[in-house]
Structure formats: C-alpha cells, structure tokens
Amino acid sequence: MDILTYRVLHQIGIIVLFTGLGAALALARAPKGRGIALAIHGIGLLMVLVAGFGLLAKARAGEWEGWIIAKVGIWLLVACLPAFARKGIVPVALAWVLGFALGGTAVWLAVMKPF
Numbered sequence: 779m780d781i782l783t784y785r786v787l788h789q790i791g792i793i794v795l796f797t798g799l800g801a802a803l804a805l806a807r808a809p810k811g812r813g814i815a816l817a818i819h820g821i822g823l824l825m826v827l828v829a830g831f832g833l834l835a836k837a838r839a840g841e842w843e844g845w846i847i848a849k850v851g852i853w854l855l856v857a858c859l860p861a862f863a864r865k866g867i868v869p870v871a872l873a874w875v876l877g878f879a880l881g882g883t884a885v886w887l888a889v890m891k892p893f
C-alpha cells in the first residue's frame with residue numbers, strides 16, 4: 779500500500795478509535811450494552827496501529843524516533859482506558875479528560891516530532 783493510503787487509514791482509525799472510546803466511557807458503569815462500544819474501540823485501535831506501522835515503514839524507513847515510541851505508549855494507555863474506567867482505577871470523569879489529553883498529545887507528537 780502507498781503512503782497516502784496509510785495516512786488515510788491512520789486518520790480514519792483515529793476517528794473510529796475515539797468514537798469507540800467515547801461510547802465505552804459513557805457506558806463504563808452501565809450493566810450491559812458495552813460490547814458494541816468496545817468493538818468499535820478495538821477496531822479503531824487496530825487500524826491506528828497497523829496504519830501507524832505502515833507509515834513508519836513508508837514515511838520514516840522503519841526508523842524508530844522518540845516521538846514514535848511515545849505514541850505507542852499513548853496508544854497503550856488509550857487501549858486500557860475503558861477497562862481502567864470500568865474497574866474504577868481511573869474515575870470516569872478523569873478518563874474523559876485523559877482521552878482528550880492523550881489523543882491531543884499524540885497529534886502534537888506526530889506534527890511537531892519534538893524528539
């Protein structure tokens with residue numbers, strides 16, 4: 779696949795991921811009905827990761843820079859947020875703010891590449 783396809787897939791994946799995250803957090807305390815939200819969150823995670831590695835290969839010649847490692851860490855935290863909110867490890871209100879902050883930081887890292 780060419781780089782533009784990976785860019786489009788990465789960005790669609792981000793939209794799918796954060797749509798699913800929002801639904802999963804809204805339903806974090808609900809007794810049931812979270813399955814579809816978690817499925818959308820999971821599909822988005824997979825799209826972001828696969829297209830992210832595609833971009834890494836095509837745009838950066840597979841070279842790991844600090845900001846890419848940081849984005850993988852952010853990806854992991856975003857992956858865990860619904861479970862953390864569900865189990866009360868992170869209060870749901872804080873999980874919303876963390877979702878915005880982590881997503882925003884990932885975008886900032888991708889654009890600024892500060893390290």
Ligand code: HEM
Pocket residue numbers: 785788792826827830831833834835837838846849850852853856880881884885888889
């Ligand atoms: C929540 C997670 C993530 C968000 C919100 C995010 C966001 C973004 C954004 C907005 C861009 C700019 C896209 C463009 O210029 O077309 C980008 C590029 C990129 N992302 Fe991600 N990303 C995330 C996770 C990842 C992960 C896990 C990887 C793993 C390898 C990754 C690797 C890359 C690479 C290599 C680029 C290309 C940057 C360039 O060469 O200009 N991203 N990301």
